[in-house]
Amino acid sequence: MAVQTVIEAVREAMREEMRRDDKVFVMGEDVGKRGGVFLSTQGFIEEFGESRVINTPLAEASIMGIALGAAFRGLRPIPEVQFSDFLWPSVNQLVGEAARVCYGTDGNLPVPMVVRIPYGGGIRGGLFHSQNVEALFFHTPGLKVVAPATPYDAKGLLKSAIRDNNPVIFLEHKKTYRMVRGEVPEAEYLLPIGIADVKRAGSTLTLVSYGLMLHYCLEAAEVVSAEGIDVEVVDLRSLRPLDKATILESVKKTGKLMVVHEDNLTGGVGAEVAAVAADEAFEYLDGPVTRLCGPDIPTMPFAQTLEDAYLPNTEKIAEALRKLAAY
């Protein structure tokens, strides 16, 4: 086992898949000699050449539309959005078009494409370099949405996403890129899309999260465990399809549920998780389903104090856990 960062795991996953299958290629802004602004494609142009590592013009709608068209021909494009904040010009091709292709051809035209999106904040990115964009895709039938938190999950899920014959939105939290390290097996492995992972077993309450916040949740769980609160932490890993079974199994065991995410509160993933629990585990609940999320403002602001005020963190999560445990 080698210890890797998230960005290394992402890079390795793509490199392995590109070596394995000529049809896999990357495209996006600065993915060539620069190796991507986060260096996720570092060394690729040297190894795979310009035809499979395409530096595109600075135009997101065409990056996605062209990737989609190449997928129609049976290639496996991995278009990259440089930052989530710049994906909006391409939403027509992703939500409007890609998500509807399979259903709209009654299953006759597969879309084997993975859209990689560095997203999220806590990096002093302000309103236009910190955005959480998952709720839009989470709401869109026809897309799969993956949001790993660890190098191991990022690699195994990205490799599965590349081999999937359906459009996958692959969300990589920017702050985890270099902050989070973890063991990654040398041998090849794949992780199934749509399966959550219990990252910490516990009996007092269930804490559901994903992405960067997962790590703060794990820290908070340690903090309160000293106080006798035994938290089960469920890492969704895939947002769509949502692994209801794992969520429900945990909630039925603990009887209490809290969801933490960085994205805005209203209409977010947490709302759906709460609804699933209310619908399908009502008799098991013995406390209010609670959410600790970003407030309903357009993204976390630039100033340190405001960014801190926006984001859930270990202390805030621990405090919320105590409250729920005491209910």
Add this chain to the structure above:
Amino acid sequence: MTQARAPKRPRKNSAKGSAQADGLPQGLTSQDLVEYYSKMVMVRTMDERIWMLNRQGKVPISASAQGHEAAQLGSLLAARKDGDCFLFPYYRDLGIKMAAGLTPTEVMKSFMGKAGEPYSNARQFPLQGADLKHNIIQISNVVAAGLTQAVGYALGCRMMGEKTVVLVFFGDGASSQGETHEAMNFAGVHKVPVVFVCENNGYAISVPQSSQMAIADVASRAEGYGFPGVVVDGMDLVSVYEATREAIIHARAEGPVLLEMKVERFMPHTTDDDDRRYRPAEEVENLRQRDPVITMTAYMIEQGFLTQEQVEEIDAEAKRAINEATDAADAAALPDPSTLLDNLFVD
């Protein structure tokens, strides 16, 4: 390849340098013309019938191709003669989609939303989705959304080592979309083998070209992308065939071409539109003088490719086929509601 030119008067049945002994442009035979003339009559007959069926409440929506037939069939003919083209048409391209190989019954089932319809199994508007058997994709009717996809498809073909040229069709209104610019810019930079075919009918629903753009020819934009733009009289099948043929050859060898076909829209935008609100009736009447079906009928007889009698037979055969298709589609089953959730994903 000639650069953008705007013939004030359409060239008639142009036979330029590449003409053969019989006066027809290169690669074209009189049998081809008879075949495509018959297709044109079939498409027109279908189009008229669909409009009627809409008024009878049997077809929810149609965007008529009347006035666009020579443009659509002339470019289809060039693509088919070439033999290695893939098509991304748009919602007004009944001529392309039908003549590409669908039976009249398949087309009629599509317009009536019946089960087994070839493009989407009746999930989408008529003839929208994919007809892969005939090398056609049209995912949506979001205008211009197909352009970047067509460029991607052509790029994909090239990556697979294939020689395929992609033709993507769109209207004058769609030329205003940002995605049109992005598609052309990328295609220019990467010399992608694609022909951008603009069917310019001078209107986007009610908005005339003068409110859509400050130029006379969409084709003149090609220069800004570093590839040739060509204007052709889209009311004349032979001219369209020739221009498309040249464009395909150029696209395969050197990269994109923007081909603008000047056409006329004879009918309101769709069956839901009332064009009397924005278009003087005489305007359409005058346009009908240049009806591509009538023009081509006269041409076929003049050239001796068909007799008056044969023309009448072709007409009668079209009516018979469309009658039969109407009955068959009318009797066909509707999709089973239990299939509502099927095929959101493939395995």
